[in-house]
Amino acid sequence: MTSPWPAAGTPLDQIATPMPVVDEERLAANIHRAQAYFDAHGKAFRPHIKTHKTVGVAEAQRAAGAIGINCQKVSEAEIFADAGFEDILITYNILGAAKMRGLRELHDRVPRLSVVADSEMTVAGLASAFEAARPLTVLVECDTGGKRCGVQTPEAAARLAERITASPTLRFGGILTYPAPGSAAAVEAFLVATMALLAGKGIDCPVRSSGGSPDLYQAHLVPSATEHRAGTYVYNDRSMVRAGHCTRADLAMHILATVVSRPTEDRAVLDAGSKALTSDLLGFSDYGEIAGFEAARIVSLSEEHAVVDISECRDRFPAIGSVVRIVPNHTCVVSNLFDRMVFHRDGIVTRVEDVAARGTVW
Amino acid sequence: MTSPWPAAGTPLDQIATPMPVVDEERLAANIHRAQAYFDAHGKAFRPHIKTHKTVGVAEAQRAAGAIGINCQKVSEAEIFADAGFEDILITYNILGAAKMRGLRELHDRVPRLSVVADSEMTVAGLASAFEAARPLTVLVECDTGGKRCGVQTPEAAARLAERITASPTLRFGGILTYPAPGSAAAVEAFLVATMALLAGKGIDCPVRSSGGSPDLYQAHLVPSATEHRAGTYVYNDRSMVRAGHCTRADLAMHILATVVSRPTEDRAVLDAGSKALTSDLLGFSDYGEIAGFEAARIVSLSEEHAVVDISECRDRFPAIGSVVRIVPNHTCVVSNLFDRMVFHRDGIVTRVEDVAARGTVW
Numbered sequence: 001m002t003s004p005w006p007a008a009g010t011p012l013d014q015i016a017t018p019m020p021v022v023d024e025e026r027l028a029a030n031i032h033r034a035q036a037y038f039d040a041h042g043k044a045f046r047p048h049i050k051t052h053k054t055v056g057v058a059e060a061q062r063a064a065g066a067i068g069i070n071c072q073k074v075s076e077a078e079i080f081a082d083a084g085f086e087d088i089l090i091t092y093n094i095l096g097a098a099k100m101r102g103l104r105e106l107h108d109r110v111p112r113l114s115v116v117a118d119s120e121m122t123v124a125g126l127a128s129a130f131e132a133a134r135p136l137t138v139l140v141e142c143d144t145g146g147k148r149c150g151v152q153t154p155e156a157a158a159r160l161a162e163r164i165t166a167s168p169t170l171r172f173g174g175i176l177t178y179p180a181p182g183s184a185a186a187v188e189a190f191l192v193a194t195m196a197l198l199a200g201k202g203i204d205c206p207v208r209s210s211g212g213s214p215d216l217y218q219a220h221l222v223p224s225a226t227e228h229r230a231g232t233y234v235y236n237d238r239s240m241v242r243a244g245h246c247t248r249a250d251l252a253m254h255i256l257a258t259v260v261s262r263p264t265e266d267r268a269v270l271d272a273g274s275k276a277l278t279s280d281l282l283g284f285s286d287y288g289e290i291a292g293f294e295a296a297r298i299v300s301l302s303e304e305h306a307v308v309d310i311s312e313c314r315d316r317f318p319a320i321g322s323v324v325r326i327v328p329n330h331t332c333v334v335s336n337l338f339d340r341m342v343f344h345r346d347g348i349v350t351r352v353e354d355v356a357a358r359g360t361v362w
Numbered sequence: 363m364t365s366p367w368p369a370a371g372t373p374l375d376q377i378a379t380p381m382p383v384v385d386e387e388r389l390a391a392n393i394h395r396a397q398a399y400f401d402a403h404g405k406a407f408r409p410h411i412k413t414h415k416t417v418g419v420a421e422a423q424r425a426a427g428a429i430g431i432n433c434q435k436v437s438e439a440e441i442f443a444d445a446g447f448e449d450i451l452i453t454y455n456i457l458g459a460a461k462m463r464g465l466r467e468l469h470d471r472v473p474r475l476s477v478v479a480d481s482e483m484t485v486a487g488l489a490s491a492f493e494a495a496r497p498l499t500v501l502v503e504c505d506t507g508g509k510r511c512g513v514q515t516p517e518a519a520a521r522l523a524e525r526i527t528a529s530p531t532l533r534f535g536g537i538l539t540y541p542a543p544g545s546a547a548a549v550e551a552f553l554v555a556t557m558a559l560l561a562g563k564g565i566d567c568p569v570r571s572s573g574g575s576p577d578l579y580q581a582h583l584v585p586s587a588t589e590h591r592a593g594t595y596v597y598n599d600r601s602m603v604r605a606g607h608c609t610r611a612d613l614a615m616h617i618l619a620t621v622v623s624r625p626t627e628d629r630a631v632l633d634a635g636s637k638a639l640t641s642d643l644l645g646f647s648d649y650g651e652i653a654g655f656e657a658a659r660i661v662s663l664s665e666e667h668a669v670v671d672i673s674e675c676r677d678r679f680p681a682i683g684s685v686v687r688i689v690p691n692h693t694c695v696v697s698n699l700f701d702r703m704v705f706h707r708d709g710i711v712t713r714v715e716d717v718a719a720r721g722t723v724w
Contacts, residue, residue, distance in 0.1 A: 004437060004460065004723040016460035016724035050665055072666045075366060092633075092666065093622040095683050098366065098378035118623050121682040148667055149623040149631050260455040261480050261511040269511050271454075275698050279641040303412055303694060304434045304454065305510055320483040321457045332665060336637050336699070339721040359701040359721075361366040362378035 005340055010349045013323060015342065017258045018272035020334050022235060024345045026252035028060065034216060034233050035064040041220045046070045046089060046209070048231030051332040053357035054341055055083040057234060068112065070211075070229045074102040075360035077110070083356070087112040089209070091141070091176065091229070093122040093149065099362050100129045107136055114173050116141040118150050120163060127167040137173040138164050139207060144190040145180040154193035158201065161194075165203055174207030174226075181214045181243065184221035191224040214243035237331040238289050239282045254291060254325040255334065257306065259318050266311040268296070272326060273304040275337060280330040291325040293317060298326070367702055372711045375685060377704065379620045380634035382696050384597060386707045388614035390422065396578060396595050397426040403582045408432045408451060408571070410593030413694040415719035416703055417445040419596060430474065432573075432591045436464040437722035439472070445718070449474040451571075453503070453538065453591070455484040455511065461724050462491045469498055476535050478503040480511050482525060489529040499535040500526050501569060506552040507542040516555035520563065523556075527565055536569030536588075543576045543605065546583035553586040576605035599693040600651050601644045616653060616687040617696065619668065621680050628673040630658070634688060635666040637699060642692040653687040655679060660688070 004016040012021060038045040044067040049058050058069055058080060068087025071077040077088045088110050094103050107113050107130065114137035117123045123138065130136040140160045143150030151157045157175055164172040175194055179187045191208050198205045210222050211229035219228045232239075235253040236246045257272035277288055279301060287298040287306065295312035306326075310317040318324060328334050335341065336358055343350045366378040374383060400407040409423040410432040420431055420442060430449025433439040439450045450472050456465050469475050469492065476499035479485045485500065492498040502522045505512030513519045519537055526534040537556055541549045553570050560567045572584050573591035581590045594601075597615040598608045619634035639650055641663060649660040649668065657674035668688075672679040680686060690696050697703065698720055705712045 004464075014459070017458065019723060093682075095620055095622055095633075096379065096685075097376070102366075118625065119682055122622075125683070143625055147629070148625075148664060148669055150625055152625060258457055260457055260484075263480065263505055263510075263512055263514060267509070271457075274640070274642060274695055278636070279643070279695075280636060281641070302510060303698075307510055320455075320481055321487070323458075333636055333641075336665075337721075338723070359699075361381060361700070 005352045006342060006349045008349050008351055012256065012344055012347045012349065015256065015349070017256045017323060018276040019342055020253055020255045020338055021342045021344050023252045024343050024350055026250060027057070027234065030234050030236060030250060030252055031060055031064050034230070035066065037217055038219070038228060039065060043219060043225065044227035046227050046229045047234065048072070048211070048229050049076060049080060049357065051231035051234050051335060052341070053335055053355045054353055055080070055356050056353050058083070058085065061234070067227065073360055073362060074099050074106060075362050076357040077106055078102065079357040079360065081106055081110050086110060090115045091178070093117055093119065093141070095122060095125055100125065102362065104129055107134070113137065114139060116176050117160065117164070120160070123160060123163050123167065123170070127169050130169040132168040135169050135171040137171045139173045139176040139209065140164070142175055142177045142190055142194065144177040144187045145183045146178050147180070148178060150177060154190060154197055157194045158197035161198055161203055161205070162201060172203060174205050174209065176207070176209040178211050181212060184215065184218055188222045188224055191222070195224065213240060214245050216245060232332060235331040238284065238327045238329045248327070251327055253328065253331045253334065255288070255328060256323055257326055259320050259322045259324065262320055265314055266309060268308040268310050268317055270306040270308060270324065271304065272306050274301040275303045276334070277301060277306065277326065277328055278330065278333040278337065280333050282329045284329050288329055289327040291327060293324065367714045368704060368711045370711050370713055374618065374706055374709045374711065377618065377711070379618045379685060380638040381704055382615055382617045382700055383704045383706050385614045386705050386712055388612060389419070389596065392596050392598060392612060392614055393422055393426050396592070397428065399579055400581070400590060401427060405581060405587065406589035408589055408591045409596065410434070410573070410591050411438060411442060411719065413593035413596055413697060414703070415697055415717045416715050417442065417718050418715050420445070420447065423596070429589065435722055435724060436461050436468060437724050438719040439468055440464065441719040441722065443468055443472050448472060452477045453540070455479055455481065455503070457484060457487055462487065464724065466491060469496070475499065476501060478538055479522065479526070480513050482522070485522060485525050485529065485532070489531050492531040494530040497531050497533040499533045501535045501538040501571065502526070504537055504539045504552055504556065506539040506549045507545045508540050509542070510540060512539060516552060516559055519556045520559035523560055523565055523567070524563060534565060536567050536571065538569070538571040540573050543574060546577065546580055550584045550586055553584070557586065575602060576607050578607060594694055597693040600646065600689045600691045610689070613689055615690065615693050615696065617650070617690060618685055619688055621682050621684045621686065624682055627676055628671060630670040630672050630679055632668040632670060632686065633666065634668050636663040637665045638696070639663060639668065639688065639690055640692065640695040640699065642695050644691045646691050650691055651689040653689060655686065
């Protein structure tokens with residue numbers, strides 16, 4: 001069986017499609033620009049590995065100055081613990097015997113491990129699973145408008161912090177939110193109110209963690225936050241360009257695809273479907289942008305085909321057999337589909353790295 | 363590192379979530395019901411492996427009487443060739459040096475390999491890659507209304523068939539379509555017209571292949587088709603119930619997920635996001651159905667969270683820590699996210715099998 005993965009030195013126009021590829025220079029620039037911003041503002045930066053799930057990229061983030069990493073699953077954290085990462089925050093309510101067993105093993109070998117909780121139930125589960133000799137650090141997750149998980153009020157946050165503080169097997173680490181985009185004032189107000197309540201109870205709140213890539217460069221508008229978490233900024237995608245977070249020149253990931261059919265004057269078909277791009281729309285009405293052919297619209301995906309409306313650029317659009325570059329709507333879900341990631345510099349493959357935390361289940 | 367994959371004999375309520383699970387009895391019933399239908403109507407049945415990507419399931423389909431299998435990628439076909447499958451149809455325009463090299467290797471070891479083409483460009487590429495001593499079988503793909511790939515008219519189909527017939531390194535195998543749902547009359551008309559044109563040119567057209575799960579049990583309404591291809595029928599999903607193809611009692615795959623938060627009276631959050639369910643809507647306005655709680659609506663997904671509107675069933679909805687069963691909108695894309703699949707009988711794990719063709723790239 002021939003391998004689809006190219007050797008270093010291979011030009012991108014000779015590799016199999018569909019294939020996501022990451023530009024080394026843009027990747028490095030994205031990492032350093034974000035870290036420089038947080039350094040300038042005196043905030044800790046904790047990249048979320050969900051976007052790349054790749055050890056080498058996380059190492060570059062750490063080398064640039066990241067305080068640690070953010071994972072969403074116990075099994076992701078295991079991969080990065082194996083790779084020697086010593087400060088891991090899992091921003092998830094860990095529940096259930098199977099995950100708790102994994103979390104305990106992780107705590108035994110990660111010097112600085114922390115998790116979040118937003119309910120008495122989660123706190124009780126964590127409290128009974130750990131030991132006073134080596135308490136687990138728990139942050140209270142707050143819903144500051146993102147409408148996902150999180151306690152709803154500063155009062156509820158303070159109550160849960162008290163509950164954690166009262167548990168000898170847990171250590172209260174602080175408060176955390178994944179805010180709605182553009183909601184800095186609401187986040188700041190929630191943090192300030194919670195900190196005041198905690199101060200009134202004599203509870204220290206060392207970490208105030210906010211997050212998100214779209215508003216990454218507005219993190220200074222939440223002065224009470226001590227750290228920021230973000231994933232997508234590292235590769236960027238079409239949604240980040242739309243949010244004003246970056247320009248097209250900062251897009252590190254593209255998906256190479258081949259034109260496999262031109263059935264009609266106005267229709268082209270590419271070999272990248274929902275199993276390469278995913279169906280994530282993120283508010284767009286089409287499934288990605290074709291670099292250099294922004295007038296073409298990827299109007300539908302089946303699993304291995306993209307149907308492109310080329311009515312606005314039919315004379316210019318590439319012929320059958322040509323390779324195009326797709327800017328994905330959402331980069332994080334693309335990484336999650338491929339076992340390995342191809343990196344390049346100026347269109348020449350530099351390395352192919354395992355997406356080591358892809359396929360981690362729990 | 364503990365393994366998330368359960369041992370045989372484990373009850374489903376003790377396994378890690380999120381996790382797709384397949385009911386052995388429903389799986390077997392789906393396989394046998396479809397095969398019995400095609401046997402009764404004297405048509406060949408060629409299951410598409412895209413849904414399960416799993417050798418054991420394909421073996422069960424073959425054992426039930428399938429004529430062969432349908433793959434969408436060269437790299438998928440390689441996995442099933444390794445597993446001893448001898449009749450493989452790849453319903454894709456194969457273009458580019460890398461894929462063509464894989465296709466040639468495959469042709470050397472698969473007794474009955476066939477592909478499709480819908481353009482002179484694809485036919486020319488195939489013709490130059492194979493040898494007259496062992497010609498490759500090529501079917502002409504026809505667009506009968508599905509508006510994806512395919513020649514647009516019976517005349518164009520006949521012209522391309524002539525071109526294939528004229529190539530000493532290729533063998534014309536017949537015609538193929540992936541039709542729009544509910545379009546049996548249009549498919550039959552296209553097939554009949556093309557067969558008449560081919561007969562007029564003295565070209566034999568042994569295979570007329572149609573496909574699709576939603577209309578599987580209407581395949582007899584296309585009498586000129588000699589074979590049918592379908593994938594989703596084997597597991598079924600919410601879209602198949604809506605199409606009238608099956609009932610909820612025929613749903614073989616569910617995704618187990620844990621309630622990880624109840625932030626408000628009307629909101630619950632599950633540990634299954636777009637990296638477990640995908641964002642495929644398939645025309646639905648929500649991201650799956652929770653078995654037994656059909657009034658709950660999965661209104662949004664982030665990568666590892668599902669946000670559920672439980673306003674219509676808030677008193678009944680399970681507490682934090684409980685496990686629920688999600689019926690996915692689209693089963694094929696779920697299989698593609700997990701490295702292994704958990705099978706069970708009456709809620710007890712029977713086996714865990716590699717999703718061997720997951721992550722195949724080209």
